[in-house]
Amino acid sequence: MKLRVLSGALMLGLLSTHSINAASIYAGQARAAAVCSQCHGIKTPSADAPFPPLAGRDFAYLKLALEQYRDKTRKNDLMNAIAGSLSDDDIANVAAYYAGLKP
Ligand code: HEC
Numbered sequence: 001m002k003l004r005v006l007s008g009a010l011m012l013g014l015l016s017t018h019s020i021n022a023a024s025i026y027a028g029q030a031r032a033a034a035v036c037s038q039c040h041g042i043k044t045p046s047a048d049a050p051f052p053p054l055a056g057r058d059f060a061y062l063k064l065a066l067e068q069y070r071d072k073t074r075k076n077d078l079m080n081a082i083a084g085s086l087s088d089d090d091i092a093n094v095a096a097y098y099a100g101l102k103p
Pocket of ligand 1 (some may be wrong): 031032035036037038039040051052053054061062065066075076078079082094095
């Protein structure tokens with residue numbers, strides 16, 4: 001079941017454009033739940049969490065930050081490693097997902 005949801009989200013991700021739409025938010029949610037939330041939390045990170053909150057942040061900001069981690073113009077060992085495996089669609093999708101969450 002979980003796998004089917006994930007592969008469905010992946011296919012939507014492939015079809016999606018680089019704008020905010022339902023498909024990209026859905027695909028971003030699947031990836032975020034699988035990877036990002038381990039550090040960033042789903043919504044409200046605890047006050048002592050060392051990871052910046054992402055919910056409700058600006059779509060363009062999140063997208064740019066991830067692109068900069070991926071090409072290592074912004075350096076952080078953890079995020080460079082994680083963003084290195086993200087495609088353009090992945091980045092747009094997770095940015096759309098987190099931008100759409102209430103902070
Ligand atoms: C292993 C822990 C970890 C995971 C998993 C992780 N991150 Fe991060 N993330 C961090 C840390 C630590 C920072 C702060 C790095 C810095 O100071 O630049 C960060 C920073 C960020 C920022 C910049 C926020 C800002 O305020 O500028 C974004 C955007 C981001 N992460 C997105 C993601 C996304 C999307 C995923 C999933 C694909 C993800 N992260 C997975 C640890 C993690």
